[in-house]
Amino acid sequence: MFSLSEENYLKAIFHLQKHAKAGVSTNALAEEMQTKASSVTDMVKKLSDKNLVIYKKYQGVYLSESGRKTALQIIRKHRLWEVFLVEKLDFTWDEVHEVAEELEHIKSEKLISELDKFLDYPKRDPHGDPIPDAEGDFQVANKTLLSDLSIGETGTLVGVKDTSSEFLKYLDKNKIALGKTIEVLDKEEFDGSMLIRIEEDRLRVSTMVTNNIYIKI
Amino acid sequence: MFSLSEENYLKAIFHLQKHAKAGVSTNALAEEMQTKASSVTDMVKKLSDKNLVIYKKYQGVYLSESGRKTALQIIRKHRLWEVFLVEKLDFTWDEVHEVAEELEHIKSEKLISELDKFLDYPKRDPHGDPIPDAEGDFQVANKTLLSDLSIGETGTLVGVKDTSSEFLKYLDKNKIALGKTIEVLDKEEFDGSMLIRIEEDRLRVSTMVTNNIYIKI
DNA sequence: TAAAATATTTAGATGCATCTAATTTTAAAC
DNA sequence: GTTTAAAATTAGATGCATCTAAATATTTTA
Ligand SMILES: [Mn+2]
Ligand SMILES: [Mn+2]
Ligand SMILES: [Mn+2]
Ligand SMILES: [Mn+2]
Numbered sequence: 001m002f003s004l005s006e007e008n009y010l011k012a013i014f015h016l017q018k019h020a021k022a023g024v025s026t027n028a029l030a031e032e033m034q035t036k037a038s039s040v041t042d043m044v045k046k047l048s049d050k051n052l053v054i055y056k057k058y059q060g061v062y063l064s065e066s067g068r069k070t071a072l073q074i075i076r077k078h079r080l081w082e083v084f085l086v087e088k089l090d091f092t093w094d095e096v097h098e099v100a101e102e103l104e105h106i107k108s109e110k111l112i113s114e115l116d117k118f119l120d121y122p123k124r125d126p127h128g129d130p131i132p133d134a135e136g137d138f139q140v141a142n143k144t145l146l147s148d149l150s151i152g153e154t155g156t157l158v159g160v161k162d163t164s165s166e167f168l169k170y171l172d173k174n175k176i177a178l179g180k181t182i183e184v185l186d187k188e189e190f191d192g193s194m195l196i197r198i199e200e201d202r203l204r205v206s207t208m209v210t211n212n213i214y215i216k217i
Numbered sequence: 218m219f220s221l222s223e224e225n226y227l228k229a230i231f232h233l234q235k236h237a238k239a240g241v242s243t244n245a246l247a248e249e250m251q252t253k254a255s256s257v258t259d260m261v262k263k264l265s266d267k268n269l270v271i272y273k274k275y276q277g278v279y280l281s282e283s284g285r286k287t288a289l290q291i292i293r294k295h296r297l298w299e300v301f302l303v304e305k306l307d308f309t310w311d312e313v314h315e316v317a318e319e320l321e322h323i324k325s326e327k328l329i330s331e332l333d334k335f336l337d338y339p340k341r342d343p344h345g346d347p348i349p350d351a352e353g354d355f356q357v358a359n360k361t362l363l364s365d366l367s368i369g370e371t372g373t374l375v376g377v378k379d380t381s382s383e384f385l386k387y388l389d390k391n392k393i394a395l396g397k398t399i400e401v402l403d404k405e406e407f408d409g410s411m412l413i414r415i416e417e418d419r420l421r422v423s424t425m426v427t428n429n430i431y432i433k434i
Numbered sequence: 435t436a437a438a439a440t441a442t443t444t445a446g447a448t449g450c451a452t453c454t455a456a457t458t459t460t461a462a463a464c
Numbered sequence: 465g466t467t468t469a470a471a472a473t474t475a476g477a478t479g480c481a482t483c484t485a486a487a488t489a490t491t492t493t494a
Contacts, residue, residue: 035482090331098325243471243473255474259450
């Protein structure tokens with residue numbers, strides 16, 4: 001159907017589009033894809049020829065309906081594989097991304113529907129991100145960044161924004177995990193750092209941390 | 218490490234080498250890879266540059282020790298994935314090959330060692346073929362083609378030579394499966410066809426069948 | 435709003451895997 | 465042992481995904 005590269009571009013556009021006010025810019029895509037702007041222009045033209053994106057020169061790029069559908073199916077596969085790796089193969093949540101990045105491109109409808117069944121239709125991946133169903137539908141959780149909480153507020157950790165291995169290992173080390181209850185004990189005006197209670201532990205965390213943790217109040 | 222194409226070539230050379238008296242010929246490889254002889258020559262040169270094969274112009278190609286090791290690791294992955302698909306995802310043995318052909322190229326040591334563990338270290342794939350261990354070692358079963366059995370002989374079905382979907386579906390339809398006991402009741406001199414007993418059933422099968430079933434006596 | 439800075443696109447090139455057509459080498463037939 | 469047929473290699477081309485360098489468009493700044 002689509003090449004590995006095309007699929008990765010669609011996914012990148014999908015992710016960038018969520019935060020973009022206008023079309024996704026060439027440079028933003030180049031940064032995300034770890035490539036050069038000129039390469040992005042080439043690929044965007046190709047995706048446009050295939051009606052996966054809407055592209056007008058210098059105006060940035062938007063996913064078309066079919067592009068969005070395709071992107072969501074790749075994301076579905078990526079996240080299902082992540083669940084598989086953690087639940088069945090004893091991978092840690094900081095190890096799964098790289099492998100899922102490859103597995104998401106395997107082409108087989110049956111493979112993914114059976115995997116979904118085998119995993120008992122999970123709704124979220126190991127990082128708390130929602131898993132689209134076969135139609136591309138998924139529920140958006142109403143979640144807040146930890147940094148947006150005020151002193152005294154309490155919530156449950158439901159996701160991470162930064163999924164880098166370094167960040168996830170930091171969280172592991174400090175026993176910060178999905179599902180745990182977090183209370184904001186104090187917030188330092190000067191640098192935004194917080195003193196939090198997570199189960200029995202107390203911990204001071206920087207904005208690098210609070211800006212990358214999602215809480216459901 | 219190696220490209221998808223390189224890996225597929227190594228695997229093809231490995232399989233062809235088993236039956237070849239001399240080096241694997243360019244045309245044989247082209248046939249196996251569904252490509253043109255000129256493409257094979259190009260690739261073989263590349264593999265030779267990487268010391269994965271020994272190649273002298275017009276003399277055919279042989280796997281080097283490192284090429285053989287690599288081929289066996291890809292075969293290991295292919296067969297482990299086949300077991301996974303059948304045992305865990307309810308694939309039938311005629312559905313697994315195509316998907317495994319893609320999965321075998323996923324690059325992750327941990328993935329494959331954990332998969333092996335998850336599957337409880339299987340020794341054979343769904344077609345009865347041996348699964349090499351992490352070192353590339355595997356036991357060669359002493360097996361005979363059904364066509365080589367004489368009237369009155371009995372054995373266990375331990376493998377299939379032809380793994381095409383058509384053949385496997387034919388076997389399913391006639392309830393011929395791995396592990397079943399087969400007795401040769403009669404053999405027709407004229408066309409080599411056999412009357413066999415498989416559990417409670419009696420069945421006449423052509424040489425197209427008897428030449429593609431492995432029996433352990 | 436004109437100049438400067440930044441963003442984006444185009445032009446031209448490379449490496450990979452493939453192809454067709456032409457050439458060369460080896461094997462088979464006479 | 466020549467000639468002929470088959471097998472293999474080389475030459476030259478294409479499509480894909482990428483790059484660098486140059487050109488052009490847009491945005492920001494003064
Ligand atoms: Mn990917
Ligand atoms: Mn994830
Ligand atoms: Mn393959
Ligand atoms: Mn098999």
